[in-house]
Structures are given as C-alpha cells and as structure tokens.
Amino acid sequence: MSARREKGRIVNGILLLDKGLGISSNGALQEVKRLFNARKAGHTGSLDPLATGMLPICFGDATKFSQFLLDADKAYETTAKLGVITDSGDAEGEVIERREVGQISPERLSEVLHQFRGDQLQTPSMFSAIKQNGRPLYELARQGIQVPREPRPITIFDLVLTNATPDELTLSVRCSKGTYIRSLVEDIGLALGCGAHVIALRRTAVAHFTQENMVRVELLQEFAQKNDWDALNHLLQPVDAILGAMPELHLSEQAAFYLQRGQTVDVPETNSHGDVRLYDHHQHFLGVGCFEASGRVQPKRLISTTS
Numbered sequence: 001m002s003a004r005r006e007k008g009r010i011v012n013g014i015l016l017l018d019k020g021l022g023i024s025s026n027g028a029l030q031e032v033k034r035l036f037n038a039r040k041a042g043h044t045g046s047l048d049p050l051a052t053g054m055l056p057i058c059f060g061d062a063t064k065f066s067q068f069l070l071d072a073d074k075a076y077e078t079t080a081k082l083g084v085i086t087d088s089g090d091a092e093g094e095v096i097e098r099r100e101v102g103q104i105s106p107e108r109l110s111e112v113l114h115q116f117r118g119d120q121l122q123t124p125s126m127f128s129a130i131k132q133n134g135r136p137l138y139e140l141a142r143q144g145i146q147v148p149r150e151p152r153p154i155t156i157f158d159l160v161l162t163n164a165t166p167d168e169l170t171l172s173v174r175c176s177k178g179t180y181i182r183s184l185v186e187d188i189g190l191a192l193g194c195g196a197h198v199i200a201l202r203r204t205a206v207a208h209f210t211q212e213n214m215v216r217v218e219l220l221q222e223f224a225q226k227n228d229w230d231a232l233n234h235l236l237q238p239v240d241a242i243l244g245a246m247p248e249l250h251l252s253e254q255a256a257f258y259l260q261r262g263q264t265v266d267v268p269e270t271n272s273h274g275d276v277r278l279y280d281h282h283q284h285f286l287g288v289g290c291f292e293a294s295g296r297v298q299p300k301r302l303i304s305t306t307s
Contacts, residue, residue: 008039009229012060012303013236018214019047019055031217032057035224036232044069045177045206046129050090053203054214061303062239065288069242072207073157075174078198080185082167085195088127088141089182093197101167101194109161109169112191116184117159121151125183154179169196174205208244213237239303240277240285249276249289249297256280259289264298267291275300 025046033041083101086093126141155176163170189196255265278286287302
C-alpha cells in the first residue's frame with residue numbers, strides 16, 4: 001500500500017496573527033492554515049475568544065521550535081470592571097456578586113498593584129484550559145464541578161496602570177508563562193475589596209515579538225483570494241526568528257554534515273555555552289544544539305535535512 005499523500009503546500013516560518021474577537025485560538029489556526037493552504041501548522045499558546053492580539057502561528061519546520069514561544073514571557077493590555085464578580089473571571093461568565101466600589105485613592109491603588117509585582121503563587125481559574133484527568137477545567141466548571149487547583153509560581157515583571165475611571169482600570173502587564181490575567185484581575189479586585197472581572201484583554205507581545213509585525217486575517221484573505229502565495233509567504237518571520245537572542249554557531253561543511261545526521265561534532269574554540277542556534281557554511285539555519293564544555297555540540301532539535 002502506498003503512503004498517503006499529504007495535502008497542502010510546504011510552508012516554513014512564523015506568522016504573528018492579530019487574532020480577532022470572538023474566535024477561538026484553534027478556530028483562528030484552522031482558518032490561517034486554510035488560507036495559506038499549508039501542510040502543517042500549529043499555534044503557540046491559546047487566547048480565549050474574548051481576547052485579541054498576538055497568536056503566533058508556526059508553519060512547517062517552525063513547529064519544531066514552538067516550545068520556545070510557549071515557555072516565553074508575554075505582555076498584555078487588559079481592562080478590569082470593578083464591583084462585579086463573575087464565575088469565569090471575565091465578561092463571558094455569569095455575574096455571581098456585585099459590590100460597592102467606593103472611593104479608591106491613587107495611593108491605595110498603587111499600594112495594591114505593588115503587591116502583585118514580582119514572584120508569586122497564582123491559583124488558576126476553574127475556567128482555564130488546564131486539564132484534570134484529561135479534561136479541561138473549563139468543561140468541568142460549565143457543569144458546575146469544582147476541583148482543587150494547586151497554586152503555580154509566576155512572575156509579574158511589570159504591572160502599570162494606564163487608565164482609570166471610577167469603576168474601570170486599564171492595566172499593562174508583562175508576565176511569565178502560565179500567568180492567567182483573569183486570575184490576576186480577580187485577585188486585584190479582591191485586594192481592593194470590591195471584586196473585578198476582565199472586560200477586555202489583548203496580548204501585545206510574545207517573547208521578543210511585538211505587535212508592530214502582527215497581521216490581521218483580512219489581509220490574509222485578500223492575498224489568498226488572489227492565490228498570491230508570494231505575498232502570503234512575505235508576511236512570515238523566518239524559522240530561526242523564534243529563537244530570539246540565542247547565541248549563534250556557524251559550522252564547517254563537514255561538521256554540519258555529521259550534525260544533521262544526529263552526531264555530536266567538534267567545534268572551533270568559542271565562548272558559547274548551553275543552547276545555540278546552528279548554521280552551516282552557507283548560512284542556512286540547521287536547528288538548535290547544546291554546546292558542551294568539552295568543546296562539542298550535540299544536536300538537540302534540527303529542521304528537516306535539505307538537499
């Protein structure tokens with residue numbers, strides 16, 4: 001029996017999608033994959049339908065390095081509604097309590113926000129995608145089932161108030177992976193004594209990628225209708241862009257040959273250590289290796305060998 005032929009074009013690179021409101025991350029991924037007619041694609045970290053902004057889509061070889069973005073720091077802009085608590089922590093949930101907001105002085109607000117900067121433990125929402133016995137918590141929550149959740153270590157690197165009204169706060173947040181902005185807003189609301197929930201959320205950065213290079217789906221649709229594959233491909237970041245400031249190591253023709261076949265290779269004297277991104281003598285990206293103290297590089301994650 002012959003092998004099943006894979007459908008779609010071979011596409012390699014990263015698209016910084018500006019996800020729209022009301023669509024799931026998987027729904028956005030499937031639409032983008034269809035528009036590119038791509039053989040292989042995956043996203044790097046879900047955004048709720050309520051959230052907009054950066055959803056990196058990895059195509060082809062880039063999917064092999066998606067973990068680097070999953071593990072990366074993120075940045076968000078969010079608006080919190082004070083005085084209203086919902087079961088989900090956002091505007092899509094049912095209102096379960098209303099409280100008087102009262103007068104919150106700038107000094108009190110500054111004091112509370114200061115409490116949430118730095119390293120801390122955060123208990124994930126029951127409406128998160130974390131799985132319990134193979135089922136996402138949000139599925140259990142929608143059935144009225146509550147389960148214990150272990151607090152997780154997170155870091156809030158930056159938490160800045162950018163606008164305030166008597167019952168709304170707009171915040172800019174830069175945080176470590178695994179941070180739930182809904183939970184952060186809920187906790188800030190509780191610390192202020194009035195409760196709060198998220199009414200708007202936008203992701204503005206993932207790792208070193210910022211919103212200036214984001215692309216809306218409408219532009220993709222325009223190019224796809226014309227079958228303008230060159231224009232679509234031009235919107236992609238190169239595969240090695242996913243690795244940011246990781247040190248580079250350029251290999252000789254012989255070293256590249258053996259490394260691409262899974263062998264550890266000797267390298268010239270270098271100051272590099274730990275993970276390095278690897279290039280051959282033609283400056284072609286090969287993947288990621290681990291530089292050992294012995295002066296050798298061990299392949300760690302390589303792209304497909306090209307002729």
